[in-house]
Amino acid sequence: MNDNNSGKGLSFVRRIYLPRIIGLGIGMFSVMAALAPLKPATWLWALLLFNGLAWPHLAYLWARRSATPYMAEQRNLLLDSLMGGFWTAAFHFNPLPSVTILSMMTMNNVAAGGKRLVWRGMLAQLAGMLLAVLGLDPGLQLLATPLQVYACLPMLTLYPLALGWVCYRLAIKLAEHKRRLSDLSRTDSLTSLLNHGSWKDLLQLRFQACRQHQASAVIALIDIDHFKTINDTFGHVVGDCVLRQLSQELKRTLREHDLAGRYGGDEFCVILPDTDQAQACHAMERLRECVGAYRNPQLPALRITLSIGLAPFTADLKSPERWLEEADKALYAAKRQGRDQVNFAQDGAATLKLAYPD
Numbered sequence: 001m002n003d004n005n006s007g008k009g010l011s012f013v014r015r016i017y018l019p020r021i022i023g024l025g026i027g028m029f030s031v032m033a034a035l036a037p038l039k040p041a042t043w044l045w046a047l048l049l050f051n052g053l054a055w056p057h058l059a060y061l062w063a064r065r066s067a068t069p070y071m072a073e074q075r076n077l078l079l080d081s082l083m084g085g086f087w088t089a090a091f092h093f094n095p096l097p098s099v100t101i102l103s104m105m106t107m108n109n110v111a112a113g114g115k116r117l118v119w120r121g122m123l124a125q126l127a128g129m130l131l132a133v134l135g136l137d138p139g140l141q142l143l144a145t146p147l148q149v150y151a152c153l154p155m156l157t158l159y160p161l162a163l164g165w166v167c168y169r170l171a172i173k174l175a176e177h178k179r180r181l182s183d184l185s186r187t188d189s190l191t192s193l194l195n196h197g198s199w200k201d202l203l204q205l206r207f208q209a210c211r212q213h214q215a216s217a218v219i220a221l222i223d224i225d226h227f228k229t230i231n232d233t234f235g236h237v238v239g240d241c242v243l244r245q246l247s248q249e250l251k252r253t254l255r256e257h258d259l260a261g262r263y264g265g266d267e268f269c270v271i272l273p274d275t276d277q278a279q280a281c282h283a284m285e286r287l288r289e290c291v292g293a294y295r296n297p298q299l300p301a302l303r304i305t306l307s308i309g310l311a312p313f314t315a316d317l318k319s320p321e322r323w324l325e326e327a328d329k330a331l332y333a334a335k336r337q338g339r340d341q342v343n344f345a346q347d348g349a350a351t352l353k354l355a356y357p358d
Helices: 006-037 044-066 069-090 095-135 146-186 197-215 227-234 236-253 277-294 320-336
Strands: 217-224 259-264 267-273 304-310 341-344 349-355
Touching: 006 044, 006 069, 006 095, 006 146, 044 069, 069 095, 095 146, 197 259, 197 267, 197 320, 217 227, 217 236, 217 277, 217 320, 227 236, 236 259, 236 267, 236 277, 259 341, 267 277, 277 304, 277 341, 304 320, 320 341
Parallel strands: 304 341
Antiparallel strands: 217 267, 217 304, 259 267, 341 349
């Protein structure tokens, strides 16, 4: 069971620690007020002080040092329930303290373990009551004094507040964890850009927005020239570095609202919203120049060039797939015409090429 490992188990132990300190500490006064009229033996007072003041810290250390912290803390929660039942019977089931203590412990079990722990906790409470009835003078006290009422007020107010705060903190952490998982599911692990599926989803949304609002946009398909040769010559580790280098240049070159992704292998894709052909050409030329100027001191022979195909949105496009096909045609036209250049889908003669000086 994964929750038994040290990471998750210890986190669970830490979450329970503060509510147990507060709950048992203030609950101790409720039990004292209910026990006092019965004049209990000295050892019972000592047990109460141990349970209210020492047990929270002992339980924490016991669970932390356990090989299975999660299971150890579940055991501690059942012991809490056992002692709650014991004290309920020890003060002769005085209604207000009984309801206060047992309901707060049940609330804790719900928060910590759900329905399964609730039922196990109830059985532990019954076992604790049975122990007290067998070991102490049984009785029934149905009247609550003003002192007992006041002694229960901190438990009824402070403990739910503490437990609610812990649950709120946990909810915030879970929300953040969910957000990180969502980000991971949408991004490519090597480049941290959008992955293929996420980019295609955004392309669909941008296509619909352009049709509905007559907005302008250009998509670009970017291919690293002779990437297989780079892998074969320098190795796949260097190939991965080249992919990361291009992704970093994309992040530096593009605007904040431009959407860059890894389409697959050595092919990248970009959506340039609110952009005309000239602006898109300028942005991609700048990217091509930055990537082409990259030099690695350890690999002086390494050169990176890009072939880029651009396709603007036009009203006659029937689907985002068709829009993507236009960019793909422009990309392959750039490759056929010698690579290391930017090409527009609608005008092969408008190919732009910039040669690098050695």
